[in-house]
Amino acid sequence: MTRLGFVLASDSCIGCHACTVACKSEHDVPLGVNRTWVKYVETGSFPNTGRSFTVMRCNQCEDAPCVTICPTSALHKASNGVVDFDDSRCIGCKACMNACPYDALYINPATNTAHKCNFCNHRVEVGLEPACVVVCPTHAIITGDLDDPTSEISKIVARDKVSVRAPEQGTNPKVFYRGVDQAALDPTRSRIADDGMIWADTTPDHPTISPVMAEHSGNGVIGRTAYTTSHPMTWKSKVSGYLVTKAIAAGVMGIAALLVVLGHGGSSSAVGILPAVVAGLFIAITGVLLIADLKQPKRFLYILTKSNTDSWLVRGAWILGAFAAVTGLWGLLDLLGAEGAYPWLALPQVVLAAGVAGYTAFLFGQCEGRDLWQTPLLLPTLLAQAVVAGGSTYGVLDLVIDVPDQSAVRIATLGGLGALTLLIGTELVSHGSRSVELATLEMTRGAYARRFWAGGVALGLLAPIVILATPAGSTSVGTSLAGACALVGLFAYEDAYVRAGQSVPLS
Amino acid sequence: MTLINHPPYERWHDWTELDAKAWPERVERHYALVPTTCFNCEAACGLVAFIDKESGTITKFEGNPEHPASRGRNCAKGPATINQVNDPERILHPLRRVGERGSGNWERISWDEALEAIGARIRTAITEGRGNEVMYHVGRPGEDGYTERVLSAWGVDGHNSHTNICSSNARIGYQSWMGLDRPSSDFANAEVIFLISSHLEAGHYFNPHAQRIIEGQAAGATVICVDPRLSNTGAKADHWLAPWPGTEAFMLLAIARLLIENGTWDREFVRRWVNWETYLTETRPDLPCEFASLEQALLDAYSEYTPEQAEYICGIDATQLREIAGIIGKHLSKFASHNWRSAGAGNLGGWQVARCLFFINVLTGSVGTPGGTSGNGWNKFTPAPPKGGQPIKEWNEMNWPVEYPLAYHELSILLPHFLNEGRGRLDTYFTRVYNPIWTNPDGFSWLEALSDTDKVGCHVALTPTWSETAWFADYVLPMGIGSERHDIASYETHAGRWIGFRQPVMRRYAELNGEDVGPDNRTHEYNMGEVWEENEFWVDLSWRIDPDGELGIRQYFESDERPGTPMGVDEYYGRMFAESVPGLAEAAAAANQSPLEYMRDRGAYAVPGDPYRPYERPVDPSAIDGCVRDESGVYRKPNTEGTWDGSKESLQELHLAKLGDGSPAVEVDGELKEGFPTPSKKLELFSSTLKDWGWPEYATPTWIPSHVHWEDLDLEGDERILLPTFRIPTLIHTRSANSKWLNEISHRHPLWVHPSDAERLGIAENGLVRVTTRIGHFVISAWRTEGIRPGVVAASHHMGRWRLEDAKARSWGAGLAKISNEGSQWTLNRSKGMNAYESSDPDTERIWWNDTGVHQNLTFAVQPDPISGMQCWHQRVKVGPAQVGDEYGDVVVDTEKSREAYLDWLSKTRPAPGPHGLRRPMWYARPLKPVPEAYLL
16 A cells, blocks of 8 residues: 655754745645645744744545545545545535644635645656655655655654644644644644734734633743734634524424424414424525535535535435425425324424434534534533524514413423533533633633623523523513523524634644 | 656656646646746756646746756745746836836837837947946846946946845955855855854855755754844754844854864964965064964964953853854864855944854865865856957946945945936946845935936836836836846855756747747747847847947857857857856767757756865966966966056056966965965965055954944943844845745734833834834834844845835735925835735735835945945844834935935045055956056056
């Protein structure tokens, strides 16, 4: 077998950026994005000051999270071990950008597809070294076959002290660093100072340790990032919105099933056609949001036609589809007057609703670059959110319809809210990895603190709990107000969570 | 699996790669690979243009593995050449000014019109005896000798250069030791690498040197870098020494003294090759004139240069200096050092930095040795052109003023002041890849002079791209970049000699395609638009100056193959390669090619020969026939400066050597040796020339306190030393603003300031700073860093480019500015920085950065070193928070104050005549050495 890898010899690297430019030239990489770049980190104090140079790029992981998550196998592992990509399959979902723990991928603004270092596989194919290797003045980029014990790279990896980036992610990188400064390799150990970088502008898209993270994370920041490149946040409001809309859809059907189980199956359209229409509507919005977030929306069907079945994006699409079908059937039963079938359909409907609500835990779990999202509590959190969203939606609907057992809905909602409070509280007080702590800091004390506390906690949890737990909670106005608060709060929480998860720099 | 780094040379004419964008689909791309030479920095690295056979355009540039210096590798600026070729804003046609000079209105003209008009002007100037009103002012030329020959053929002493904003000090430092004015360091074989430079990111010569420094370091060499701010080189060095600016020479002398004190110096080398007899006679007549006296004499002379005193003066720990001297002393003959700009270019008396640095080379016997430092002349090869020129008869005082007899070379920065003083005027002024308004100190004085048509009759800008100076030209003539022109270049990059051949690759591609490319064709037919090259331009222009040959000029440009017609580039270089490059004709024959074809196919050639200890080469006794042996063992030749009796009458019989006084040999221990091109033929510890020309106190390696010496500054108050010159690896002066990739990486140059200084000066984090110089001030943002000595602030000189109209003369690095003045009070305000816009390149809409920097050089007065003429770049400044009304990028200058500063510095000089009434020592190098009579004042 051939397993191609790089040694990036920081001890020889002079920080000249020739590799960056040669790469731009070879691949016609547009302004604003980079397949490879050189990071500068300064440490120490005068006259014992250091500046290290570290080449950043795709780590050619043996167990590449980007390949696993890519719904259409646009990203794939070639037979020579290179993690390569096929532009023609990419739908621009950006999942790879969250799966990658190394900031290696970007959306090419010229093609609206995800690109990264592919080892110049088109050159390797004809026997040529990658462009960056050829240009490097100091032979600081060394390539070769890691499976060939006589290759220069194998000897270096065997004999010299080499490191890899983020080994804790378990990706098994085939890119090794020699003579590297830990402050440069670990993106949480240095930050861009407030007066910027050495010779380039700093934009909001330049990821760095935020002031809050730096202030409250002990003595972790030991260097100053003097040069790096921008990596804009990829999943924003549309993804936060999608989490809410599908929670509503799943939750509404879940509550409807609950009402059926409680014996209200035949009582009214509030258990039949209405939840199906509402869930259908929100599942449709979910789909629209998902497609709108694609950089190649016209290719959305590739998820089904060019599926990578390992990807939870694909599995999620199946679940959403099945849920939509069963929900449609649910509505149809009401129209056909076949209410008697509801008890039979309640179980599959609940299972699918749980799938819709919960599959994102597995999808986010595949986002190896976002440690905040790796928590095992995410699945119960999503389920509880669905209950709250469903109950809240029923609460709002109570204004216009007659809900057969509003107290059951209220108890379920309160239960959901209680569970959610417990889960979020547990998450906040438990000690995670440094990345998780930094993301949590950003969520609770940094840029997203208002969204989290005022929106997610005060509006989304405390307000509905207070309303529903008091007599006001048994009035239509009360339930609908509590519902509205919970839903708006849910969005605020999701938005804080989604963004905070992406706030820890990866490179 | 084994991968190769470059396409094998034999397949360059027909090479196939796969399309990167189509991959993983296999779409073949067929290329012709044509070698050329990079035109960005001075290193002249090899490039190979990949010409797509389907589209007939250049797709990319990679390195040239056949190039002995760059060895197939490049810095960022090499592959960025493709940006410069395809830059949407490049000048594609000859332009002539419409309306007032500087108004920014142009009309497109033909090359014929340009040649006719300019040729007629020059003809008139020459026939009216005003030949020296024609001036060619070149930035970094990137070629060897071509244009100098053209000027010589015109009989015009009109060569002006950028040297005194760059390297005059280093040149004098080296030249005063060995006659050769540049170091050539053998880093790859060194055991100690001592850099007063930032060779791993800039330096002279960045990529070739960086390769070899890192090679040397990997093989165990200790790298020592001296720089008051943490350069990337300082970061890679084993020792980063950040002395007070201007105290470097002191520190070096302290190291030299330690070597002597420790007994770790190469006595035998010094005995054989240093003019110690003169040193002892001149400085210690009390001691017996024998080698044994030297040690005591040196210890006495440098008794004050103790490590402890160095710690006080330089701010470098005495223990560290002892450690470093210990390391150097253990590696005799393997000490490779380099200084070119840096401290040399920054300080009054900075020429002594190179002189004191090379002192360590001399003491360690590391001169021309494997792992030592050689002289450029031994590792550079300039082939003779097939035709020469006429003798230059008249001395050009605008370039070689009487006040600076020892300057190396032209006093180019003083040109506007000379014009103002009425020392002369310019009839036709060519600026070639030279942007004095932006690059030089005191740019507003340049702007004033260039705007005045009485002072500058006609300004022709020869440039590949827009510049601040081109805006004030009468003609803007587009000249090609690295892949669009013919040039020969050779530089002392390592122990070895080579020549590189730059060529217009599309012209070569046409030839490879079987097109008939003959002497009647011109390169602008193959380049983009009508972009031309100087080689053919000068020939055609000379033809217009002297169409019928009556001025005696045409003959130097006439073809021998086709008499009566201009000599084409093929004939010129064909003959040069066949006749003037040792071994090339044989190598070509072995490859079954003509020498020209051989070079067109490979782009470079390693000239054979042993690079080491050339001064030890034996001299054939026949060479000293008729010579006189003087008491120091030098064989002096009749009719050379070495035997001149000083009389006016015999002056015209003298033959001036290009370098040295023409003495062919020196006797060392009874053997005839080639020696060094100095008057003593030895390394000159004592420079009689400096003594004879009025500077006896500096005849030996000496520390001269700088004009920014820290003890003279109010450091408790707001005075600081500004280092405004440093380069960064991705940009190259005024030449790289048309590369999008380079400017994306680097586009701001905040003021480096130590956090303790920021606090003391009240500079807020992320705050604006006003930096006040002698003649004005500028407003810049601060960048706190531990990578700079407290008391010193620094900003790279690369940024601060500007343009005056939004939609004209755009680049990836120039911000929009407004210039206004009231009398001598000039103001430049930045209207906006970089912004996205629509063009033929979609990337202009993706410009994401805004900063374009601050044009700080405008606020620097001319500060020419009284000996070398070097602009002493470091500035004594006041630094404080911005004041009310200050905006980022503001520049305010009073040119009246510029004139005061000019006169102030002028008063430091000791003017000619020197001995025998001369303007300049005749053995000193000089572009276009005139006839000996012209040397008489």
